Amino acid sequence: AQTVTQSQPEMSVQEAETVTLSCTYDTSENNYYLFWYKQPPSRQMILVIRQEAYKQQNATENRFSVNFQKAAKSFSLKISDSQLGDTAMYFCAFMLRDDKIIFGKGTRLHILP
């Protein structure tokens, strides 16, 4: 069975700093998708970044980038130049093609002014 683990329940960083959120997963499959979702207090879930497992290049979206280590089954999210609006709950998620999505328990991130 696939599992997703986020080992950091909560983190706080100063504005403009860089922060890395950890995520590890377990699967015996070779083709899958990985996601980071952001959930601000509005409860809307926002897709931050997506990575296809067959792509070796790490995905990047503006200030957000991932460090995808397939052999280690690690998928960490790096937020550069953090902003107050980045304060949210961040979920790491795993999905096999045409299958259910599995979320980690989330990391609550506080950006401090």
Next chain:
Amino acid sequence: DSGVTQTPKHLITATGQRVTLRCSPRSGDLSVYWYQQSLDQGLQFLIQYYNGEERAKGNILERFSAQQFPDLHSELNLSSLELGDSALYFCASSPQLAGGEETQYFGPGTRLLVL
């Protein structure tokens, strides 16, 4: 296993039909959330119920409705289905009324295919 259960796991139906998706939250959790997830659009929050009452509404179509029953299980009703409604629908639960302050526990989802 998050403790959240959803039935059915898979559902195939035709355009114009109506379906009902069911969610049982973790024991003791009062809040239930419904989400729609498609690969290209990501995850969309639909609606939240807390102890039987609607508390927040997201991008839920008028053709969709939901309710939470006294035993706290919830149902999402989708009517006049269209091809674009094909997606993964899942629910999550949390102990209290979450304002982004609590972890949500997600169910495995129901995969809906509209033909």
